[in-house]
Amino acid sequence: MPLPGTRIIPAGWSQHHAVALPTSFNAAVSVGVRTGTAYDAETDTTSATWSSDWTGGARVQRLQGEGPVDLAGQTLTGQPYLVELDFAAPAFGRGARVLVTAAPNDAALVEAALYVVVAPLGSERFTRSLLCSDAAKDAE
Numbered sequence: 001m002p003l004p005g006t007r008i009i010p011a012g013w014s015q016h017h018a019v020a021l022p023t024s025f026n027a028a029v030s031v032g033v034r035t036g037t038a039y040d041a042e043t044d045t046t047s048a049t050w051s052s053d054w055t056g057g058a059r060v061q062r063l064q065g066e067g068p069v070d071l072a073g074q075t076l077t078g079q080p081y082l083v084e085l086d087f088a089a090p091a092f093g094r095g096a097r098v099l100v101t102a103a104p105n106d107a108a109l110v111e112a113a114l115y116v117v118v119a120p121l122g123s124e125r126f127t128r129s130l131l132c133s134d135a136a137k138d139a140e
Contacts, residue, residue: 030052
């Protein structure tokens, strides 16, 4: 039992520790939501259009498993990834797209589109974590 007037976890604990985490980010991403579709008459194809609601540094980590795998109680058909954003990044929901714009340690990751399957929230956190899949249908 704490002493009267004291706290086990000090106010500002997350923000205090979150300051150091971006120094471990070695990728850059753009995160947004689907805004509609665009038709290309020349190629006769239709593709999704996406907003860019947040851009910045990130850590993109491939999680264990080859599809299908279970992630947060859902069976995914694509490869699962953990994407960690800065503490101050807004919360994104299921279906948001994470577009990798830079990855100095893995050039093949650049332009990869990952789709948010689960965006866990927490009262104590040091980053904004997004559990993603490289298969868009996993986030539907």
